[in-house]
Amino acid sequence: MDVSSLVAAVLSPILLVALFISILFFTKRRSPPPSGSDVRRLPPSPWGLPLLGHLPLLGPLPHRKLKSLAEAHGPVMLLRLGRVPTVVASSAAAAHEAMKTRDLAFASRARVRMADRLLYGRDLVFAPYGEYWRQARRVSVLHLLSPRRVLAFRAVREQEAAALLDRVRHSPPAPGGAMNLSDALISYANAVIKRAAFGDDKGYGIEGDEGGEKLREVFAEFEGLLGTATVGEFVPWLAWADSYLMPGLDARVARTFEVLDGLLEKVIAGHRERRRRLGGAGRIDAGDGDDDDRRDFVDVLLDVSDTGEEAGFDTIGIKAIILDMFGAATDTTYTTLEWAMAELINHPPKMRKLQDEIRQAAATATANGAGRITEAHLGKLRYLRAVLKETLRLHAPVPLLVPRETLQDTELLGYRVPAGTRVMINAWAIGRDPTAWERAEEFLPERFLEDGPAEYAVVGQNDDFRFVPFGAGRRGCPGVGFAVPSMELALASLLYNFDWELPRQEYQGGGGLSKVDMSELNGLSVRLKTTLRLVATPWSPP
Template sequence: MEWSSSGWFPVVIALCVVALLKPLFDAVFFTPQSKNLPPGPRFFPFLGNYRWLFLSFSQMEPILKDLHAKYGPIVTVFVGKSPAIFVASHELAHRALVQNGASFADRPPPLVSSRVMSSNQKNINTSFYGPTWRLFRRNLTAEMLHPSRMRSFSKSRRWVLEVLMKRLGEHPGGEVVVVEHFQYAMFCLLVLMCFGDRLDEKAIRQVEDCQRRLLLRVNRFNVLGVWPRLGKVILRKRWQELHGLMNYQREVLSPLIEARSKFIQEYRQTDGEQQERTVAYVDSLFNLELPEEKRKLNEEEIITLCSEFLNGGTDTTSTALQWIMANMVKYPHIQEKLYQEIRGVVAAGSEEVEEDHLQSMPYLKAVVLEGLRRHPPGHFVLPHAVTEDAELNGYKIPKKGSINFMVAQMGWDPKVWEDPMEFRPERFLGEGRGDGFDITGSKEIRMMPFGVGRRICPGFGLAILHLEYFLANLIWRFHWKAVDGDDVDLTEKLEFTVVMKNPLRALISPSR
């Protein structure tokens, strides 16, 4: 018996319905374990998995904490179609990032917005593990982070210290909200290190404004990667906002780069090679050649690397410094103990705690380490990826997925740290701690505020130097106490970093 064309129509419709509903029904029974991924909640397609793109890390963190309590130290959730694996175990983090560092040193494919903001991954943070990443990291380490080069900026740090002290000194015995002053000081320092020039306050404010606008809005653009082609129509205004911010950044940073390039050319045409000059980070970028493309960096790529340099040393450092000072105000006995240590090293009447003094202050180092443990500026490191399918704790880690490490949870693990939510610098003193504490996690990971392994933040040494130097001088020059009737609120809020929800307000007076 032959079927008419109309007889086929219901069958075709039925098959189409089955094809459309099959992923949904499969999802009901599909769990990550069915593909030997780490355990996690069931995978629901469409809205059920894309919801993670709309969550901030502060919203994700309590959800992930519950998932770890249910499934164990390594879990899988799906972001879109891709698995995202989250690790909360010190041992597994060490096994992945240190013992198998080369395999876990890649980055996952970036979101569309990330490619725009990174000039198609032309910076250290987002580059895939390979020649381009090695070039950028080696250049930064050699040109700016070598100990001799770090020492060469001691005069710059002293200048910025006086800028900060002058601003704070305008409030003697009065109330001061410190975070704005810390941020401004860090931008003064990093702009000088990046572009080799001391800019006036108006120019510094403009650089700070363009950088922070991008940082504080970065999560708004994650949604642009859900359906990129359709999004260019539906989310046209958000695309315009992103491109507007990028254009603003170019307008601010491009003249600084051009001015420095002109200065270098004039310097070389004179007898400048025989004269001392301040070396700037941007100087090292003009002649870099991309190894795979065999060309020099274009202006957009230089802007991206300069922006990364500024962000890496300003917001994170000022955030960490505010958290530490909040605890100095909250716990006067810790502040007093630190002051007495400084007093035992620095001559009476000295206006500055010099960098050479820092090595003789173990309690100062303990305070900084405890601040980074208790209040890491980032509660996650940037996502890692494996270069090829790998195995961790018996589970598959797929090449196209991402693997994330929960920094804050590791620093607060009661199995590793006694009373982890207390601010207790003494835990870093004694044998095997203090100067001997390995922040790089090469032997074992107890906390990882800078990450660990091959993708560890290359500027961690500079960051610790800045924290120690400015903290010591803040305690040496001023006495800090809480505003009457106002206990220090340590509630957190996510911006680019995890900051104080209610910024620190303190009464300061000249040191006793």
């Protein structure tokens, strides 16, 4: 259940009766607010309800509602989500201070019930700041997501991009000749991370699931549950209502955890057995002198564990980090690609400009690369990078970056922020701030061509925090370098090999072409509300 479902739940009739009685009780016992400069210097706060605080204000799309509230109350606001004090930062200046100037003070995480249950309480993304988090981040940055490791998966990305094109070519057409591009993109993103994590052994899956559909469904359920908030997390005295409002939730969590844990145990046992056969060697000779080329994430993590390079890094830590990689890589990749295609369909001149760049690059390539798109082309495709960056500005996959928690009393733009305060950074609002961006609501990739090559991961190394879709500082996403080549290669391949348009029969009653409905659906990430169905016409060089 996302935040909008949580709001609907706590306002159900039975709970409203309990709420009314509790309000009367707490109103009589409520003490007057303390006086003093510290209280006056807290961030401004909208009016809220007793006990529930500002939960009912958030609505079905919290990032949009919080942007509206920030326009009225300022770029730093204090909300109370039930009993949880929450500061919302909605400007580049506030993001800069929270993620750079005072990064350490804002570097922790609040405990999240679903993360604890599904990720063993030992993952990287949701771990509180401390020695275990530092260890997990070192492992991820130095061993899993280094530029050398990312480059080692180039063949995987290119093979899965070719498989994506085959899905488009052979997809059963719907009315109007359209194919389900959303499903194809999800399959692509899932396949890339599955092969990077587990390797190419076809035996790693669910029994009787030769096509991998059941495994994709399990990971979809995992991601949906991970984005579920329970009433008790925000309003502890209503924790009893979780089982009433979400019947079967505990069983779903237990079932999903059992399937994924069994799969990971099977994968790790298989890798250990292979290492035993090889005399304990974790590295696999690729035949070209570089013995790192064929190591997947599990191989790398077992090397770290077996060598004792990171003390205490055990099997549970390996499983937790692998699940982190699945959740982050799949959602970020497919939602960004989906939004990019939707924006290009709605802006045909931009699509044609990008296709011209891609097809020209392929036409002038050497004989080995001519007539197809490979990663060797990507460095030359400046407009492609600008399109993806503009997509991320308008449609950050996680518009409210994973919430932080303050380690100590600190400040944000002059306001006092007490220790233990949850902090949300509204990357979606920052990306659409009219004081920071000219024509902020328009899709204008050209804006990212003005300052040279459009890079993704330089935030936190400079003072420009107007663009923070991946966060920054200590808690910034370490997987940017892994996700970007997957997104660039897939989008370039789709636009090189096909011309795209909307199906006529699904829009305006068959009376002509319209635009993609850009309505949003909130969850672990924010994606298109409706499935993206497009007509793909094969293209080949003249």
